[in-house]
Amino acid sequence: MKNLFFLLSLIFVVSCDKKVNNSSIEPHLELVSFEIQVKMVEIPGGYYRPFFDIDSIKEVYVSRFFMDERLVTNQEYLNFLIANPQWVKSNILSLYADDNYLKNWKSDFEIPEGVSLQAPVTNVSWYAAKAFAQSLGKRLPTVDEWEYVGVADKSSPNAADNPEFTNYILASYKTGERYKIPVKAGQSNYYGIYDMYGSVWEWTSDFNSVMMTGESRNSNIKNENLFCAGASLTATDLKNYAAFIRFAMRGSVKANYCINNLGFRCVKDITI
Amino acid sequence: MKKLLSNAVLLMFALGLHSCKDSSTSSLTKVDSESIKTVGSVEVLKLVPPPLVPPPVGDRPAKKIQVMLETVEEVGELANGVQYDFWTFNGTVPGSFIRARVGDEIELTLKNNENSVFPHNIDLHAVNGPGGGAEATFVAPGQSATFTFKALNPGLYVYHCAVAPVGMHIANGMYGLILIEPEGGLPPVDKEFYIMQGDFYTKGKFGEKGFQEFDMEKAIAEHPDYVVFNGNTGALVGDNELNVNVGETVRLFVGNGGPNLSSSFHVIGEIFDKVYVEGGSVINENVQTTMIPAGGAVIVEFKANVPGDLVIVDHAIFRAFNKGALGKIKVSGKDNPTVYSVKK
Numbered sequence: 001m002k003n004l005f006f007l008l009s010l011i012f013v014v015s016c017d018k019k020v021n022n023s024s025i026e027p028h029l030e031l032v033s034f035e036i037q038v039k040m041v042e043i044p045g046g047y048y049r050p051f052f053d054i055d056s057i058k059e060v061y062v063s064r065f066f067m068d069e070r071l072v073t074n075q076e077y078l079n080f081l082i083a084n085p086q087w088v089k090s091n092i093l094s095l096y097a098d099d100n101y102l103k104n105w106k107s108d109f110e111i112p113e114g115v116s117l118q119a120p121v122t123n124v125s126w127y128a129a130k131a132f133a134q135s136l137g138k139r140l141p142t143v144d145e146w147e148y149v150g151v152a153d154k155s156s157p158n159a160a161d162n163p164e165f166t167n168y169i170l171a172s173y174k175t176g177e178r179y180k181i182p183v184k185a186g187q188s189n190y191y192g193i194y195d196m197y198g199s200v201w202e203w204t205s206d207f208n209s210v211m212m213t214g215e216s217r218n219s220n221i222k223n224e225n226l227f228c229a230g231a232s233l234t235a236t237d238l239k240n241y242a243a244f245i246r247f248a249m250r251g252s253v254k255a256n257y258c259i260n261n262l263g264f265r266c267v268k269d270i271t272i
Numbered sequence: 273m274k275k276l277l278s279n280a281v282l283l284m285f286a287l288g289l290h291s292c293k294d295s296s297t298s299s300l301t302k303v304d305s306e307s308i309k310t311v312g313s314v315e316v317l318k319l320v321p322p323p324l325v326p327p328p329v330g331d332r333p334a335k336k337i338q339v340m341l342e343t344v345e346e347v348g349e350l351a352n353g354v355q356y357d358f359w360t361f362n363g364t365v366p367g368s369f370i371r372a373r374v375g376d377e378i379e380l381t382l383k384n385n386e387n388s389v390f391p392h393n394i395d396l397h398a399v400n401g402p403g404g405g406a407e408a409t410f411v412a413p414g415q416s417a418t419f420t421f422k423a424l425n426p427g428l429y430v431y432h433c434a435v436a437p438v439g440m441h442i443a444n445g446m447y448g449l450i451l452i453e454p455e456g457g458l459p460p461v462d463k464e465f466y467i468m469q470g471d472f473y474t475k476g477k478f479g480e481k482g483f484q485e486f487d488m489e490k491a492i493a494e495h496p497d498y499v500v501f502n503g504n505t506g507a508l509v510g511d512n513e514l515n516v517n518v519g520e521t522v523r524l525f526v527g528n529g530g531p532n533l534s535s536s537f538h539v540i541g542e543i544f545d546k547v548y549v550e551g552g553s554v555i556n557e558n559v560q561t562t563m564i565p566a567g568g569a570v571i572v573e574f575k576a577n578v579p580g581d582l583v584i585v586d587h588a589i590f591r592a593f594n595k596g597a598l599g600k601i602k603v604s605g606k607d608n609p610t611v612y613s614v615k616k
Contacts, residue, residue: 163489
């Protein structure tokens with residue numbers, strides 16, 4: 001009897017074990033690469049002054065990296081979906097994207113009406129953007145990397161102290177269907193990077209490291225740097241309203257949100 | 273002896289009753305609004321665009337109210353031929369007038385239109401709670417959030433967006449008023465209107481045609497190009513002027529969204545019979561010009577005695593004549609020569 005019991009439990013364990021062996025990686029994370037032609041620009045390493053002080057650190061070093069010269073287009077995202085159909089609208093897991101995923105796409109493989117293939121892809125979640133990047137051996141930029149490239153204007157790598165530049169950015173943060181504007185529509189910046197301003201918002205890999213809540217006025221240990229009253233004392237550039245806007249946007253989103261005016265671009269580490 | 277005793281007992285009884293009466297009346301005058309119970313089914317508040325307001329609450333009991341607001345960013349007219357990128361509640365500057373009474377439990381849902389570029393939220397000065405609701409209602413484009421608050425204090429309160437940079441959100445038009453009527457409601461009047469003053473900062477000068485961008489430098493320096501009522505130099509003039517009749521009592525709910533300027537609010541040709549100072553419970557009488565701080569409000573009342581045009585202004589007078597802080601009330605009806613007459 002004891003032997004029978006032992007035998008039964010052995011079979012049970014073995015079959016459990018078999019189940020573990022048979023289970024595959026979550027299908028959405030099994031990614032297939034595809035053909036893509038986007039120029040990547042080498043961004044040299046350097047220091048920049050982050051918008052708010054973290055423990056009184058005035059400057060942050062960003063290591064050199066490759067950055068897509070422009071946003072990811074509808075055409076490219078379509079190619080990604082063809083290679084990875086588990087990411088189409090009808091197959092997506094709600095864990096990875098909310099109800100607005102590719103909301104305006106006419107079908108799984110048809111981009112929205114009235115929008116060009118060369119316009120930036122939007123209504124994609126952080127998870128989807130990340131998957132796209134991973135399938136190509138790339139990744140999303142960090143907030144630091146994006147902001148570091150973002151302080152460059154047309155002629156200099158760091159235009160943070162130029163009020164004209166802040167005004168230019170503010171002016172570009174206009175109302176409208178920004179997802180209709182094709183990529184590379186504006187001028188490139190000092191590095192040769194397009195679409196930083198005047199187009200859609202962009203996902204970053206660590207957008208939620210910026211702990212900004214909507215309540216911009218009270219003092220809160222984590223967030224005091226970013227609140228209106230607190231911000232007036234600690235934001236490194238009080239007049240940098242444009243940065244306030246970007247950080248507010250980052251603080252308002254969650255990883256599964258899919259938004260009309262939010263797209264992304266990829267970066268790649270430089271391995272010597 | 274017995275009669276004396278019974279008289280003494282009666283006297284003591286009467287005294288006792290009297291003191292009981294005193295304490296009960298004193299406790300009645302100080303109602304703890306937190307303990308007001310709501311009755312009946314939930315009412316969805318029907319909102320109307322400015323300068324209109326929802327109907328008075330009258331003497332209804334406190335109830336549960338549902339309010340839905342949507343933040344919408346859209347280009348509109350600031351002045352004739354001048355376009356501006358307005359950020360709004362419900363597509364108007366100011367946003368829809370919210371009306372409730374003390375003790376109401378208000379469930380507010382804030383939705384951010386999916387085509388918005390920016391996140392928004394709402395801070396209502398009538399709310400007792402963190403950020404006036406701002407923390408709970410931080411919404412990215414396409415998202416919505418809900419919170420509930422109990423109206424504890426009667427009065428006329430401002431609401432506005434409080435997402436960083438707060439000054440810019442307010443400067444672009446994200447403000448409105450919420451009225452919490454006292455128990456029994458405000459005394460009835462014939463006409464009620466909703467007006468909100470705001471200062472606007474544009475790259476171009478006053479009157480410069482075309483699309484005008486928000487100018488941050490001017491906003492920080494507090495040098496507006498436009499000071500207007502209800503988001504447009506023409507919002508209360510011409511076809512949009514307010515209409516009342518001779519003999520009618522008029523109540524104006526006036527707010528000041530700012531972002532920077534205070535208002536010296538005056539109606540040319542009238543005197544305010546009643547002014548609910550700063551939108552609170554103290555009532556001043558016989559006032560010509562009243563102060564409305566930025567982020568504040570006032571309720572003024574007057575009776576239209578004679579026909580003609582009454583002109584609403586900010587009496588910091590260059591704002592009225594050179595920046596657009598001007599509106600009109602047309603009073604129609606029979607002449608009233610005892611009050612006003614011109615020798616021909």
